[in-house]
Amino acid sequence: MSLVSFLKSRLASKELDEHIGCIRKPIGSLGYDPWGYNNNTVKYAFSLAKLIYEKYFRVEAQGVDHIPAEGPVLIVGNHSGQLPIDGILVGYALASRQKSPRIPRAMIERFFPTVPWLGNFLNEVGAALGDPVNCARMLANKEAIIVFPEGVRGSGKLYRDRYKLQRFGPGFMHLAMKYNAAIVPVGVVGCEETIPAIANIKPLAKSLGLPYVPLAMPVILPAKVHLNFGPPMYFNSEDIPDAQINERVEQVKGEIDRLIAKGLKERKRLF
Structure with missing residues (x-):
């Protein structure tokens, strides 16, 4: 057995193969869906995510069963931590649940697909460019999608602003109403402490074409993470003015704030 075959056999156990295999995904004959999702890549990524989730961040998740077993869903949470660790942990919580697991999609920032190799890998594990057209097509395909309406305003905020929700874009609400999608709020506590930044080096970020370059320690700290999922929220598709959309x-946003407060209250230690 070659080294590659050995590593694959260790990463993708029979139990994992069966677990991923029971999650229905409309993939083509070459093993990919229209956005690049690939079952085999997901199996290996799932094994690595399991270690990160259970051993490094020691995640405690409550309410993940609030996410409907089928149909279009937007999982909406607070964004934090400089890197998309929060999306990985939320995605694993749903994909690993014993009853009706789902592999959610994630909307990623535009600069990720420009990074060699990384963009393709993210597509293969379920991520897609955070474009309204992509999100709409996925909801029409009855996908569960992880959305962070704060965008880079949330992920790139400084440590002094931790757990302070930034402005939410309204795009997710328009899509939820149009496609009759459930919105499941999630409060993420712990990711703010993984890469605490004290400043954003804006001139360097601009020269590199990045949304931000944080001044922070070059390590990911093993903060303990709490995920609190709330009950699904539904909004009818009536034609209403922008003020009511807001x-x-x-x-x-208020429900996410409540779930963040719950996680902070439950947290006994940072690490």
């Missing part, structure tokens, strides 16, 4: 966005 009220609905603030309603979701």
